Amino acid sequence: xxxxxxxxxxxxxxxxxxxxxxxxxxxxxxxxxxxxxxxxxxxxxxxxxxxxxxxxxxxxxxxxxxxxxxxxxxxxxxxxxxxxxxxxxxxxxxxxxxxxxxxxxxxxxxxxxxxxxxxxxxxxxxxxxxxxxxxxxxxxxxxxxxxxxxxxxxxxxxxxxxxxxxxxxxxxxxxxxxxxxxxxxxxxxxxxxxxxxxxxxxxxxxxxxxxxxxxxxxxxxxxxxxxxxxxxxxxxxxxxxxxxxxxxxxx
Amino acid sequence: xxxxxxxxxxxxxxxxxxxxxxxxxxxxxxxxxxxxxxxxxxxxxxxxxxxxxxxxxxxxxxxxxxxxxxxxxxxxxxxxxxxxxxxxxxxxxxxxxxxxxxxxxxxxxxxxxxxxxxxxxxxxxxxxxxxxxxxxxxxxxxxxxxxxxxxxxxxxxxxxxxxxxxxxxxxxxxxxxxxxxxxxxxxxxxxxxxxxxxxxxxxxxxxxxxxxxxxxxxxxxxxxxxxxxxxxxxxxxxxxxxxxxxxxxxxxxxxxxxxxxxxxxxxxxxxxxxxxxxxxxxxxxxxxxxxxxxxxxxxxxxxxxxxxxxxxxxxxxxxxxxxxxxxxxxxxxxxxxxxxxxxxxxxxxxxxxxxxxxxxxxxxxxxxxxxxxxxxxxxxxxxxxxxxxxxxxxxxxxxxxxxxxxxxxxxxxxxxxxxxxxxxxxxxxxxxxxxxxxxxxxxxxxxxxxxxxxxxxxxxxxxxxxxxxxxxxxxxxxxxxxxxx
Ligand SMILES: Nc1ncnc2c1ncn2[C@@H]1O[C@H](COP(=O)(O)OP(=O)(O)O)[C@@H](O)[C@H]1O
Ligand SMILES: [Mg+2]
Numbered sequence: 001x002x003x004x005x006x007x008x009x010x011x012x013x014x015x016x017x018x019x020x021x022x023x024x025x026x027x028x029x030x031x032x033x034x035x036x037x038x039x040x041x042x043x044x045x046x047x048x049x050x051x052x053x054x055x056x057x058x059x060x061x062x063x064x065x066x067x068x069x070x071x072x073x074x075x076x077x078x079x080x081x082x083x084x085x086x087x088x089x090x091x092x093x094x095x096x097x098x099x100x101x102x103x104x105x106x107x108x109x110x111x112x113x114x115x116x117x118x119x120x121x122x123x124x125x126x127x128x129x130x131x132x133x134x135x136x137x138x139x140x141x142x143x144x145x146x147x148x149x150x151x152x153x154x155x156x157x158x159x160x161x162x163x164x165x166x167x168x169x170x171x172x173x174x175x176x177x178x179x180x181x182x183x184x185x186x187x188x189x190x191x192x193x194x195x196x197x198x199x200x201x202x203x204x205x206x207x208x209x210x211x212x213x214x215x216x217x218x219x220x221x222x223x224x225x226x227x228x229x230x231x232x233x234x235x236x237x238x239x240x241x242x243x244x245x246x247x248x249x250x251x
Numbered sequence: 252x253x254x255x256x257x258x259x260x261x262x263x264x265x266x267x268x269x270x271x272x273x274x275x276x277x278x279x280x281x282x283x284x285x286x287x288x289x290x291x292x293x294x295x296x297x298x299x300x301x302x303x304x305x306x307x308x309x310x311x312x313x314x315x316x317x318x319x320x321x322x323x324x325x326x327x328x329x330x331x332x333x334x335x336x337x338x339x340x341x342x343x344x345x346x347x348x349x350x351x352x353x354x355x356x357x358x359x360x361x362x363x364x365x366x367x368x369x370x371x372x373x374x375x376x377x378x379x380x381x382x383x384x385x386x387x388x389x390x391x392x393x394x395x396x397x398x399x400x401x402x403x404x405x406x407x408x409x410x411x412x413x414x415x416x417x418x419x420x421x422x423x424x425x426x427x428x429x430x431x432x433x434x435x436x437x438x439x440x441x442x443x444x445x446x447x448x449x450x451x452x453x454x455x456x457x458x459x460x461x462x463x464x465x466x467x468x469x470x471x472x473x474x475x476x477x478x479x480x481x482x483x484x485x486x487x488x489x490x491x492x493x494x495x496x497x498x499x500x501x502x503x504x505x506x507x508x509x510x511x512x513x514x515x516x517x518x519x520x521x522x523x524x525x526x527x528x529x530x531x532x533x534x535x536x537x538x539x540x541x542x543x544x545x546x547x548x549x550x551x552x553x554x555x556x557x558x559x560x561x562x563x564x565x566x567x568x569x570x571x572x573x574x575x576x577x578x579x580x581x582x583x584x585x586x587x588x589x590x591x592x593x594x595x596x597x598x599x600x601x602x603x604x605x606x607x608x609x610x611x612x613x614x615x616x617x618x619x620x621x622x623x624x625x626x627x628x629x630x631x632x633x634x635x636x637x638x639x640x641x642x643x644x645x646x647x648x649x650x651x652x653x654x655x656x657x658x659x660x661x662x663x664x665x666x667x668x669x670x671x672x673x674x675x676x677x678x679x680x681x682x683x684x685x686x687x688x689x690x691x692x693x694x695x696x697x698x699x700x701x702x703x704x705x706x707x708x709x710x711x712x713x714x715x716x717x718x719x720x721x722x723x724x725x726x727x728x729x730x731x732x733x734x735x736x
Binding site: 051052074075076078084085087090091094095096100104112142161165 | 706
């Protein structure tokens with residue numbers, strides 16, 4: 001079944017605090033959805049719950065991806081069915097090179113899917129090709145994962161991981177934050193190059209700027225734990241002018 | 252490049268069980284149980300030893316009988332009944348002992364095969380490693396001797412060396428670790444069974460890594476290896492020691508002594524991967540590992556480098572040390588110590604600076620998981636004459652979970668104002684965010700831990716010879732199995 005991501009009435013709490021208050025969202029294969037919203041509205045929470053980060057309590061609703069009951073799966077099982085999260089704050093793993101990390105990831109995923117592992121030569125070829133497309137210098141591949149990376153390098157490196165792992169749904173959590181305009185353009189080109197009928201995107205952003213380069217099919221506004229408005233690319237442009245002031249907490 | 256995938260495959264292959272937990276069923280020559288003059292006379296007679304060596308052993312016994320078991324290490328284990336152990340076990344000999352592998356007990360070869368030791372001649376010919384395999388107490392086969400003999404290198408069992416190079420043994424035995432050094436070294440001096448001997452003559456670079464696999468077998472047999480490595484002026488040797496042991500329900504004692512001697516401009520690289528049975532998740536069974544390892548940089552500009560990866564044993568008590576006697580000599584200690592479940596390790600090093608401008612480097616990586624306790628204990632001592640001495644120490648601890656403990660106990664003493672001593676220590680925990688990042692990218696939590704810990708230990712692991720580095724990376728993953736989620 002490839003009906004994409006289907007979220008129904010999702011409720012999520014951290015401690016006693018309800019963060020997501022009934023989210024309904026469907027992301028069909030090959031479609032680019034954007035989620036915009038003020039800081040603290042629950043955008044990262046949604047991304048984390050879809051990908052299985054521990055620490056959240058799902059108090060109601062369901063998430064399925066291509067028919068799989070996502071909430072019942074381990075994070076690595078979700079990765080294996082094609083879910084990818086580009087982190088808002090990528091963490092460092094000292095002593096582990098970028099190359100080694102990605103090779104381990106690629107082969108773990110292949111194994112989980114019952115595919116043969118890539119031999120080192122084939123892997124390196126793939127990696128170099130993707131790095132080149134993202135204008136990442138070759139020496140960054142040999143550096144320790146995210147250690148001493150600038151903000152822009154971290155985000156571009158997340159895009160490299162996405163390109164190499166080729167997910168069916170990529171969630172980008174504020175990949176644009178902290179990037180200058182040139183870096184945003186490179187990231188957007190990377191994403192656009194990967195748009196295809198069997199790859200969907202959920203682009204989370206606070207600013208409309210990124211959406212000038214990655215033009216979304218559908219735009220949602222998430223405010224105070226609820227999706228309060230849904231529209232086309234023009235909704236993002238309107239928000240650029242008006243901001244989020246019109247959205248107030250539900251009574 | 253070795254990857255964690257291999258680690259995980261190995262883990263699966265093991266399905267949670269210790270891979271080397273099997274017992275070889277062969278006849279044994281046993282010394283009478285317990286420790287007495289008779290036991291020592293029996294061992295010495297079995298080995299056809301000269302009178303002076305028997306006397307040496309007996310002297311150690313009388314010293315030992317007056318000593319107390321040390322209590323200062325941060326390890327805790329049930330009292331050992333030294334009268335309830337066997338001190339000698341040798342595989343049954345056919346006639347005069349094996350002349351080639353064909354003559355070796357097939358059961359024994361089978362055991363090695365299960366352990367994956369490349370003992371078979373064709374495997375050794377394919378590689379560059381000479382194996383002096385020690386099965387329990389007696390060396391059963393030594394290969395590649397001819398090639399080494401060409402260069403005048405002696406690499407043989409300790410018992411053989413007693414007959415082949417008696418002058419060298421007599422001169423150097425106990426010269427680095429005196430009998431009275433400590434309780435366990437003294438016990439070893441009395442009852443040592445066998446071990447390895449290496450002699451590299453002047454101006455020779457040993458053309459291959461020398462490797463010994465130790466294996467503990469017979470039930471209730473204390474293991475008392477004795478290793479002596481002597482490297483003459485301007486020479487070099489790299490020595491590898493690796494261990495596996497079959498699963499046991501009773502704790503087994505292991506108290507080895509290793510002595511290294513480096514003369515002018517000589518270099519010794521000594522690498523260990525230790526994965527003896529650590530006991531089950533509750534800490535039942537497992538090996539007690541009380542080892543004395545010490546190297547003497549006697550010559551000017553000599554160098555001794557210890558690299559160890561300690562993942563096994565229930566209790567480890569081990570401080571490979573360097574005595575930097577020659578001016579400008581160099582001591583190094585690179586260590587990874589992993590404890591999981593109920594394991595306890597108290598390990599570290601001693602660097603004793605005696606000569607001028609002596610330098611030492613200590614890099615210790617301790618990883619604690621489960622309910623284990625992991626202590627780094629290190630001493631840097633600079634004597635009055637050691638002007639210009641330098642030490643750099645870096646001790647990093649990584650904790651997995653919140654029931655384990657990591658402790659760093661550095662002792663630093665300097666009797667000269669003209670020395671430079673630096674010490675850095677860090678403690679970190681594997682973060683949930685690191686684990687989640689790995690798992691989001693498709694790694695299982697075990698693969699993630701193996702990857703993160705291998706990254707943490709990289710500086711040390713990359714000091715190992717290639718053959719060992721791969722095995723060590725796998726061991727890191729295997730030994731931390733079950734430590735998260
Ligand atoms: N670990 C946490 N503990 C307590 N509250 C949290 C935690 N993480 C996020 N929150 C709260 O949840 C709300 C949503 O946060 P988040 O999903 O990060 O929003 P956004 O990504 O839209 O800025 C915020 O009010 C934030 O303070
Ligand atoms: Mg956020």
